[in-house]
Amino acid sequence: MSVIELKNIVKRYGDGYPAINDVSLDIAEGEFVILVGPSGSGKSTLLRMIVGLEDITNGELRIDDELINDAAPRERNLAMVFQNYALYPHLSVAENIAFPLMLTKGQYSKAEIDERVNRAATLLELGDHLDRKPANLSGGQRQRVAMGRAIVRDANAFLFDEPLSNLDAKLRIQMRTEISRMQRNLAVTTVYVTHDQTEAMTLGDKVAVLKKGVLQQYASPQELYDEPVNLFVGGFIGSPPMNFLPVENVDGALHSPFGTFSLPEARSAKLREAPRYLVAGIRPEDFHDAAALDEAKRSSGALLTAEVDVTEWLGNEVYAYLPFEAAPEIRKALEELDRDLDGEGTRTQVVAALDPSTAVAEGDEVQLWFDPAKVMVFDPETGENLTRDPENAQRLADASEAARRRALERAREQQQRA
Structure with missing residues (x-):
């Protein structure tokens, strides 16, 4: 688990347009943070800047207090789950999950790789599908394979880029539950991009609402709902x-x-x-x-x-x-x-x-x-x-943080028992 800090982050493209404009976020250890907003709000761009797929024009990005603005993606130890799953069609489920470990070139023994793959498969209920190819899986199963590939890495944080947008409505609800359960069990810092405010409200410890690259409000789902700071947040949430x-x-x-x-x-x-x-x-x-x-x-x-x-x-x-x-x-x-x-x-x-x-x-x-x-x-x-009401907003924020800490403590106790 890691702490991620974004301080006055700016992203400008060649024409000078600020796709991200002065965004600051503090993401605590083990926290589940949602980036949400309409199309073009900059949420995916911000996620790609965290993982290192987009350069940072101005500002500071720190992981565990280490400045990583110029670090290559592989040096950040972040696991990303893409919208299209990015699975290798010629590899089995087990090989797809193990792929990040194979790239470490000898860092893990075959026994260690098998143990990690089996642990992830058990967590995601993929144990009966390890020998199958992605083409023979349902959309929800392919999504779980992509999540399994992230789990085996023991990454500092998980990053999700609209992972459920290709699924039908019923399966999205099921997968929301799966992702929430996985995040709580692993107690791993998670940043999740979606345009669906229902996903944002049901999954996140905190939600960052973006509009045209500008952060509108960063708060717990209930605070966003009960005490929005402006018309945009009030209209977007709910x-x-x-x-x-x-x-x-x-x-x-x-x-x-x-x-x-x-x-x-x-x-x-x-x-x-x-x-x-x-x-x-x-x-x-x-x-x-x-x-x-x-x-x-x-x-x-x-x-x-x-x-x-x-x-x-x-x-x-x-x-x-x-x-x-x-x-x-x-x-x-x-x-x-x-x-x-x-x-x-x-x-x-x-x-x-x-x-x-x-x-x-x-x-x-x-x-x-x-x-x-x-x-x-x-x-x-x-x-x-x-x-x-700022006082009520603070009460809601304190209650949300207390609930998050209790959930994190339960996850740690479960890990120790395991």
Whole structure:
């Protein structure tokens, strides 16, 4: 296990364009860190700079406090798993897994190589496939072979470049579990690139959210979800994504296309010096069909009234889509955000994730209940989350770090028993 430090890392290509611009990350021993962002955000470039496949224009990259900016990839002792698996088709599974050890030219005896290959195969449930060729394996099995090749090296860290993007949805879920279990069992420092924010939220101890080569936020998944620093992070993290509703800030009340509501005093106080036109962020799951609530519950929150355009029944929940027209003062900011999030420029709308028992149907006028204490408010010009609670963010960060340390300690105890 190793500590990886990136300090003010910059990558410029020949035309001067900064693909990575002043990114700093501290990756602790045994930590699982996700690099996530839309296409072109620089996440794969940053990973390739860590492994040594891309030069660093400016900044410092250290592994265990050793400056390695100019070190060759083979000198960094990092194991990388590529998107396309990079397996040798003419070699068996066992030979593919053993290949990095064979390149050391006598450093390992045949018995040592066999022992390492068998250990990795057992961990990844490949023991029955060691004599097969990659062409005869499923996509998930080929992915595990690529992971096995990384495991046998006893590398300082594992680097994954979108390893699950070629798999179908069901297999991606299974492989997420495999990778998470492997990382915890081995307690190895891991950096993982994905464009899928669900992978980021389920796998990472920490997630680095990138936008156009600039680090937006580096935090635990729960902190990103509950306390995003800006509009971009709030919109990128979550599935379905956070709803952004244009509001007019007048005397402490927020006027939206669907009705007026107010925040609790602790939050509304932060808006007294805020601009008149703002963006309110409400998670889809924070909406509830008011018709299904008792009067006491209804009176404890806020209500919005809208006409349902489309509904989608998913079994465990119903998505209700409620279109709206954004005011000109805010439309530009929402359109720009949509482009940044790789959107297709679709109509502005609210998505409510409702209980499957709801009777809401297309064309109905519906009242949606929500808790104003969960509403986030953003400045459309700067993108800043004006209602972010730094104290709660720190509590979430401390809880995440404590959980990571406990998991790391359990892994070490298991290794000692083995």
